[in-house]
Amino acid sequence: MKHAPADSLNILVVDDEEGFRDLLKWEFVALGMNVETASSGDEGVALLTTIRFDVVVTDITMPRMDGLKLLEHIKTVSPRTEVIVVTGFSAVETAVYAMSHGAFDFILKPYDINDLLLRVKKAAEAYTQCRSCGRSAA
Amino acid sequence: MKLQTRILCLGLILAIISGGLTLGIAKRAFDAILIGQVGQIGTSEVNNLGEHAADGIRERSESVLLPQLQSAQQASGAHDAIALDAAGNVLAHTEITRTGEHYENAFHVDVLSSSDTVVRRTADMLIICAPVWEKHVADLGEALLMAGAPNDSAETRIGSIILEIPLARTLAVSSRIVDRLALIIGIIGLAAITGLVLIVRGILRPVELLIAGTEKIAQGDYGTEIRVSRADEVGQLAGAFNRMSRVLAETTVSKEFMQGVFSNMTEPLFVVGMNGQISACNEAALALVGYERSEVLGQPLGMVLGGQLCSLDKKDVMQEGWMESVKDAEKVLVNKQGTRIEVLYSAAPLKDVQGATQGLIVVARDMTERKTMETIIRRSEKMSAVGQLAAGVAHEINNPLGVILGYAQALTRRLPSPDDPSAVPLKSIEKEALRCKNLVQDLLTFSRVSKVEKEPTDLNKIVTAAISLVNAQARMGQINVVSKLSDNLPHFLGNPNQVQQIIINLSTNAMDAMPSAGTLTVKTELRDEGPLSWVCLLVQDNGTGIPSDLVSKIFEPFFTTKPVGKGTGLGLSLVHEIVKKHSGTVDVRSEPGFTEFCVKFPVRFTDRPKEAALS
Numbered sequence: 001m002k003h004a005p006a007d008s009l010n011i012l013v014v015d016d017e018e019g020f021r022d023l024l025k026w027e028f029v030a031l032g033m034n035v036e037t038a039s040s041g042d043e044g045v046a047l048l049t050t051i052r053f054d055v056v057v058t059d060i061t062m063p064r065m066d067g068l069k070l071l072e073h074i075k076t077v078s079p080r081t082e083v084i085v086v087t088g089f090s091a092v093e094t095a096v097y098a099m100s101h102g103a104f105d106f107i108l109k110p111y112d113i114n115d116l117l118l119r120v121k122k123a124a125e126a127y128t129q130c131r132s133c134g135r136s137a138a
Numbered sequence: 139m140k141l142q143t144r145i146l147c148l149g150l151i152l153a154i155i156s157g158g159l160t161l162g163i164a165k166r167a168f169d170a171i172l173i174g175q176v177g178q179i180g181t182s183e184v185n186n187l188g189e190h191a192a193d194g195i196r197e198r199s200e201s202v203l204l205p206q207l208q209s210a211q212q213a214s215g216a217h218d219a220i221a222l223d224a225a226g227n228v229l230a231h232t233e234i235t236r237t238g239e240h241y242e243n244a245f246h247v248d249v250l251s252s253s254d255t256v257v258r259r260t261a262d263m264l265i266i267c268a269p270v271w272e273k274h275v276a277d278l279g280e281a282l283l284m285a286g287a288p289n290d291s292a293e294t295r296i297g298s299i300i301l302e303i304p305l306a307r308t309l310a311v312s313s314r315i316v317d318r319l320a321l322i323i324g325i326i327g328l329a330a331i332t333g334l335v336l337i338v339r340g341i342l343r344p345v346e347l348l349i350a351g352t353e354k355i356a357q358g359d360y361g362t363e364i365r366v367s368r369a370d371e372v373g374q375l376a377g378a379f380n381r382m383s384r385v386l387a388e389t390t391v392s393k394e395f396m397q398g399v400f401s402n403m404t405e406p407l408f409v410v411g412m413n414g415q416i417s418a419c420n421e422a423a424l425a426l427v428g429y430e431r432s433e434v435l436g437q438p439l440g441m442v443l444g445g446q447l448c449s450l451d452k453k454d455v456m457q458e459g460w461m462e463s464v465k466d467a468e469k470v471l472v473n474k475q476g477t478r479i480e481v482l483y484s485a486a487p488l489k490d491v492q493g494a495t496q497g498l499i500v501v502a503r504d505m506t507e508r509k510t511m512e513t514i515i516r517r518s519e520k521m522s523a524v525g526q527l528a529a530g531v532a533h534e535i536n537n538p539l540g541v542i543l544g545y546a547q548a549l550t551r552r553l554p555s556p557d558d559p560s561a562v563p564l565k566s567i568e569k570e571a572l573r574c575k576n577l578v579q580d581l582l583t584f585s586r587v588s589k590v591e592k593e594p595t596d597l598n599k600i601v602t603a604a605i606s607l608v609n610a611q612a613r614m615g616q617i618n619v620v621s622k623l624s625d626n627l628p629h630f631l632g633n634p635n636q637v638q639q640i641i642i643n644l645s646t647n648a649m650d651a652m653p654s655a656g657t658l659t660v661k662t663e664l665r666d667e668g669p670l671s672w673v674c675l676l677v678q679d680n681g682t683g684i685p686s687d688l689v690s691k692i693f694e695p696f697f698t699t700k701p702v703g704k705g706t707g708l709g710l711s712l713v714h715e716i717v718k719k720h721s722g723t724v725d726v727r728s729e730p731g732f733t734e735f736c737v738k739f740p741v742r743f744t745d746r747p748k749e750a751a752l753s
Contacts, residue, residue, distance in 0.1 A: 020541055051599055109536055
């Protein structure tokens with residue numbers, strides 16, 4: 001399992017909408033992050049076996065495996081990875097569900113890209129802190 | 139006077155007359171019998187005395203006569219006993235002071251001159267007078283002397299004996315007997331009258347039942363039967379009455395019954411005569427056209443139904459229906475107030491028993507309510523279609539929109555300076571994308587209106603919050619925003635976000651109606667209407683006003699008068715939808731220069747202000 005440098009965050013974007021995947025990849029890459037994309041939950045699961053991600057941004061409504069299942073999977077295989085859940089306008093209930101199952105944050109679609117960036121950065125900080133505390137414990 | 143009373147009076151009069159007659163006759167009979175008996179006793183005493191008193195009278199000896207008189211007085215119960223000589227001089231009197239009187243009045247002369255015993259009755263006295271004779275051996279000389287005497291026998295009248303017997307006691311006895319008799323007759327009479335009353339009532343009871351039954355039939359209640367269980371003539375009469383009633387019930391429909399059906403039916407009904415003039419109409423018809431009965435009867439139907447303005451022309455009235463029935467034709471008539479009323483018009487010829495046309499029956503059913511219902515149903519169908527459309531499409535639009543918005547925002551952020559030539563197009567992309575986003579959110583609100591959480595809501599608080607948003611918009615159009623909030627408004631059950639949406643939508647609508655400048659007034663108040671209290675939100679503007687023909691459409695989804703791209707046509711329909719979900723009402727009142735939207739939410743008494751529980 002390869003480790004990214006501390007200043008270069010590993011981000012996974014999971015969304016069945018190609019437009020969103022491209023937008024976020026374009027945005028995060030420009031900010032110097034390593035970005036992988038997946039169009040569904042199971043593709044994300046496959047990527048998680050080879051790469052350790054700091055932050056995962058996932059849509060909820062997707063074919064085959066949805067965002068909530070992916071969230072549960074991530075929290076099982078890589079508990080320290082922070083997950084930001086993106087929900088549709090009318091899915092506040094699912095957002096609440098996601099938060100109670102270990103999601104770091106949620107954001108409603110359509111979102112302000114600057115707002116999302118802010119949340120991703122916060123999640124990365126939380127991940128870093130957690131990793132350092134994990135090291136000190138070790 | 140009732141028959142019963144008359145019979146009773148007659149009976150009483152008869153009883154009194156017959157009772158009185160009986161008593162009168164009885165009284166006379168008793169008096170006669172009793173006095174007769176007194177007279178007999180007296181007569182026998184007087185005759186007896188007369189036989190023994192001859193010596194005393196001849197000798198004119200009071201001392202001889204007086205004991206004899208007293209004994210007769212006692213035996214006969216007489217008041218006085220008197221002995222007189224032939225000349226009428228009192229020889230002895232039981233009241234001795236009267237001895238020596240001379241009786242010479244007419245009565246006594248008459249009595250004393252009679253050669254037989256005489257009984258005379260005065261008012262209270264029975265006077266019995268008997269002559270006293272002396273037998274002697276007649277010699278020739280005396281016989282000659284006596285030749286002129288009335289008594290031709292060999293006896294000479296030498297005096298008289300008189301007994302005066304008082305009748306008071308006798309009459310009192312008679313009166314007592316008559317009193318008893320009167321009592322008995324009275325009791326018998328009373329019993330007889332009571333019996334008479336009972337008999338009369340027994341006879342009259344079926345008559346009364348017959349009267350009541352007849353009156354019921356007169357009121358149209360055919361089939362009325364009366365129960366009389368008698369076999370006599372009255373029973374036969376009752377039986378005949380019941381048969382008649384049954385026959386009437388089977389064969390007759392009362393005029394009153396028909397009148398009741400006619401005037402109480404809910405459908406407006408006119409009857410038109412052969413001359414085309416209204417000959418009758420019911421209450422519902424008067425209510426429909428708004429005229430008094432007197433204004434309608436005798437008028438041509440076409441005129442009453444709106445004259446020139448009515449879509450029923452003369453042909454409709456005069457020809458349609460006369461030949462064959464017209465059924466449920468949609469027509470418009472105009473009532474007295476000038477209001478156009480859509481009606482379902484039916485007409486059929488009124489035919490008599492022979493089948494000859496007598497007139498026309500016209501029914502005009504008011505369709506206003508049904509039309510209103512149809513509009514409401516159409517609107518709500520449109521609403522639900524919008525809801526389904528929104529739910530199906532919004533998600534799909536949302537995603538590409540999000541991408542466009544995201545790139546625009548990211549690029550804007552990366553511009554080296556705010557004056558960069560790309561700044562304007564990028565800002566424009568972001569702005570338009572945001573507009574689309576708002577439309578999508580309106581649509582999604584539609585599909586979400588039905589599943590809202592409600593809580594006790596303070597309208598004033600929401601208005602205050604919403605006004606701050608409205609103010610920002612108002613400043614751009616030189617619009618003055620005034621809020622007048624009523625104190626002590628009760629809370630109502632509502633969703634604060636949606637109620638805020640109502641205020642913002644109505645305010646935006648009002649501001650759009652005042653393009654240059656104006657005053658937007660937002661008021662709250664409490665109204666009591668019917669059994670409920672209502673919290674009211676009033677949004678008023680002094681803008682252009684809504685044309686009256688558009689008022690009915692403004693709440694329909696996608697209806698807008700704004701230029702393309704300015705309004706989605708969902709603002710007011712969203713207001714309508716939200717208000718409906720709050721069991722409230724929204725009304726609009728508009729004229730040029732003034733428009734008012736009035737939204738009312740019902741207040742339940744349980745919706746008391748409640749502290750928000752924060753956890």
